[in-house]
Amino acid sequence: QVQLQESGPGLVKPSETLSLTCAVSGDSITNNYWSWIRQPPGKGLEWIGYVHSSGTTNSNPSLRGRVTLSVDTSKNRFSLDLTSVTAADTGVYHCARGKATPYDWGQGTLVTVSS
Amino acid sequence: DIQMTQSPSSLSASVGDRVTITCQASQDITTSLNWFQKKPGKAPKLLMYGASNLETGVPSRFSGSGSGTDFTFTISSLQAEDIATYYCQQYDNLPPTFGGGTKVEIK
Numbered sequence: 353q354v355q356l357q358e359s360g361p362g363l364v365k366p367s368e369t370l371s372l373t374c375a376v377s378g379d380s381i382t383n384n385y386w387s388w389i390r391q392p393p394g395k396g397l398e399w400i401g402y403v404h405s406s407g408t409t410n411s412n413p414s415l416r417g418r419v420t421l422s423v424d425t426s427k428n429r430f431s432l433d434l435t436s437v438t439a440a441d442t443g444v445y446h447c448a449r450g451k452a453t454p455y456d457w458g459q460g461t462l463v464t465v466s467s
Numbered sequence: 468d469i470q471m472t473q474s475p476s477s478l479s480a481s482v483g484d485r486v487t488i489t490c491q492a493s494q495d496i497t498t499s500l501n502w503f504q505k506k507p508g509k510a511p512k513l514l515m516y517g518a519s520n521l522e523t524g525v526p527s528r529f530s531g532s533g534s535g536t537d538f539t540f541t542i543s544s545l546q547a548e549d550i551a552t553y554y555c556q557q558y559d560n561l562p563p564t565f566g567g568g569t570k571v572e573i574k
Contacts, residue, residue, distance in 0.1 A: 356510075394566060396554075396566070397554060397556075397565040397566050397568075398565070398568045399562045399563045399564065410561060412562040413562070414468075414562070425510075443488070444512070446511070452558035452561065452563045453501055453516060453556075453558050453563075454511070454513065455513055455541075456510075456513075457510040457511045457512070458510055459508070459509060460508045460510070
């Protein structure tokens, strides 16, 4: 069974870039879609976007072009960069396998945006 | 974006009770609906897809129904291990959107 593990800084300063990586084990990252989903404290789940192993991406228009998604097939992992963060970007970030349906999820990592 | 309205936001029931959660979409999504279970500190788990299809390995006490804009998720006999927050999610249109969640507790 596929396992996903998020990693990255737990604290990011306002206006800086939030960068997270998701390590995939138990499955090849190739020929698959991979997603990011987040949950602000006390709020609902928000789909951030997906990336295919070919490099094709799609992200939530609500994030207004601040999102970059990428894949590293040599390391079987994929990444999220979110620029110009504000306190509203604080939350638990999950990576997942799938395009519009997240079939398998990571446990999530808490990222706090604060100076 | 398609808005997903889930109710109730929380419920308390006894072990063995039948539990029902509803999810309403702001427009027709046919049967493009998933249900997820989220336990504290654990990864969310896909329980149902296509509104009524049980994911492999998920107990048969879980079921789902509906199409168009109105959907129902049922636990036929609540077990202690079902304590969690449940979310619906539509995948008919991008971006996929989630309901606000229903927290299920034991009375």
